[in-house]
Amino acid sequence: MTTVHEVITYDGARTSGVLRTVPDATTACVLMHPRQDFTHHVLVPELLSRGYAVWTQSTRGGLNDMSLLHEQALLDMAAGHCFLRDVGFANVVSVGHSGGGALAAYYIEQAELEPADRFPATPGGKPVPLADSEMPIPDGLMLMAPHPGQGLLLERMIDPSVINEDDPMSVDPDLDPYDPHNGFRPAPDWSEYSSDFVHAYRAAQHARVARIDERARAAIDHARAARRRSIESGDARDRRASLASGIITMYRSDADLRCVDRSLDPNDRPYGSLFGSRPDLTNYGVVGFGRQTTPEAWLSTWSSISSRAGLVRCAAGVTVPTLLVEVTGDQACFPADAANMAEAFAGDVTHTRVRGKHFGAALSADEPTAATSAGSAMGLWLAGQFPSSS
Structure with a gap:
């Protein structure tokens, strides 16, 4: 049975979710992503076929992540967890795929804290009532191909050769990842970057993020100063300025060296990035992470x-039991990432590997998809965690 529900968050936002149930299911699996619609996610049929209900939910921003604040997304997730407890599921398990993994981990981390110890505001200073919201703790966490988090992933993909944030074609040739002089080779040949270039490149990636941070904080500070003036003066011009923090446009974010040089953190991945087989081209297009954001969203996400x-x-x-399913052909969660994640969890972790690609496809036509293999691993793990529900 499939039903659609609207849930209202503690701070009054409205989000929607789809609940799919099967007979006698007592465990519900929560699939949620901060910036994607998971209604038809590849894991939905895999979990349903193994006897588990599935709840897919959107955040308040839906597919428009320009103003995405992760702290508000936690309130959205909390509303979904409250709904599932209220309708009577004995067990609720959070399922994080890709960026949904960091969102789920962030939610659980905050839910496990005493309310007074939760973050009171976003990194940009916007108050968020996590301390006042009910945040049910799930009974477990399952991850498939989780990347390190939106911001950490973007730092790996951001092109540090941009020398003018207002010019999408500006390039520092010494840092250009797609210049043959730096080790780039066009597809289908794999590139070969020197260790010196990789070190300088990654330091420059971090430095570019830091510069954009400065820009975001300056915009927020300017708007807040105008807000203070408007309170004192009542001047409509100050009030307008307080709302005009602007939009950050960030060019070129498809430039992770590992997507064209498989010798860096090697695994079974094919040539190319999450966005396509020619990152040297898509890097200059409109598709990519964090291309347009509010200053608050930049800092939070x-x-x-x-x-x-x-x-x-x-x-x-x-501290809840966790299953980490590493996908061997991933282009966003690399072997070192998965090892660091498995080591970092405070609770019991089961770490397994399945062949496939980041979004759940198979590496070749003659083998199971990553989604099917991950679904099998999840079904076995859930049966072991909640034997009465299987």
Whole structure:
């Protein structure tokens, strides 16, 4: 049976979710992502076929992540967890795929804290009532191909050769990842970057994020100063300025060296990135992470420096049993990432590997999909955790 529900968060936002149930299911699996619609996620049929209900929920921003604040997304997730407890499921298990992994870990970390110890505001300073919201703790966490978190992933993919944030074609040739002089080879040949170039490149990636952080904080400070003036003066011009924090446009974020150089953190991945087989081209297009955001959203979600939604950081506060399914052909969660994640969780962790690609496809046509293999691993793990529900 499939039913659609609207849930209202503690701070009054409205989000929607789809509940799919099968006969006698007493365990519900929660699939949620901060910026994607998981209604038709590849794991939905896998979990249903193994006897588990599935709840897929959107955040208040839906597919528009320009103003995405992870701390508000936690309130959205809390409303979904409250709904599932209220309708009577004995067990609720959070399921994180890709960026949903860091969101789920962040939620559980905050839910396991005493309310007074939860973050009172976003990294940009916007108050968020996590301390006042009911945040039910799930009974377990399952992860498939979880990347390190939106901000940490973006730092790996951001192109540090941009020398003018207002010019999408500006390039520092010494840092250009797609210049043959730096080791790039066009597809289908794999590139070969020197260790010196990799070191300089990654330092420059971090430095570019730091510069955008400075820009975001300056915009927020300017708007807040105008807000204070408007309270004192009542001047409509100050009130307008307080609302005009602007939009950050960030060019070129499909430039992770590992997507074209398989010798860096090797696994079974094919040539190319999450966005396509020619990152040297898509890097210059409109598709990519964090391309347009509010200053608040940049700091909360896309900054590797300021965002708190890093999976490894959050995992230290997650004590519920966890299943980590590493996908061997992943282009966002690499072997070293998965090992660090498994080590970081405070509770019991089962770490397993399945062949496939990041979004759940098979590596070749003659083998099972990653989604099917992950679903099998999840079914076995759930049966062991909740034997009465299987």
